[in-house]
Amino acid sequence: EAGVAQSPRYKIIEKRQSVAFWCNPISGHATLYWYQQILGQGPKLLIQFQNNGVVDDSQLPKDRFSAERLKGVDSTLKIQPAKLEDSAVYLCASSLAVLADEQFFGPGTRLTVL
């Protein structure tokens, strides 16, 4: 079974530029999560989708971050404009269903904002 795929793996941009990350969850997984993991910290949930609907985006900085999951499969997370403090690893995870208890993580995208 293929795992959660993310691209790109690394991205370096200058502040005020925009960037987009892509995630393809495990086939059949209805729930998709985007996390921000700042160096030395645990993952922080940014947004959670159930199929193509948002179930939690309470910690998403909506003035600069946006995410979508069209067709309920893959997802994109965008930052526009980026700030220095957005430097982090962005993790995507998926789980089988709302009541499933295990998340499967992708390799992450390491973003550096200069």
Add this chain to the structure above:
Amino acid sequence: AQTVTQSQPEMSVQEAETVTLSCTYDTSENNYYLFWYKQPPSRQMILVIRQEAYKQQNATENRFSVNFQKAAKSFSLKISDSQLGDTAMYFCAFMKHVRNYGQNFVFGPGTRLSVLP
């Protein structure tokens, strides 16, 4: 809101020895799940072990076991016969189901474990 605390930012252990990583959490919920995830250097996060709060028996997975103390809200991870491949960041995580909402995960700050040859 739930919080997860890991009081040991870094730990080290000699190969083949046993090490225990600590985790405490704060919640008013009665039904929830607890997890330990492992994140090796430059590699993705994988599940090590999980515990359902309604189960009194501590979970075990080969060399990994937990000591779950529900009343004390403590969830420690014991790694026996440590191996070099156990070197990683270890994250404790709390999860509860929310009706019509899905799962709510909260992660601790992590413990960096180094296994020394």
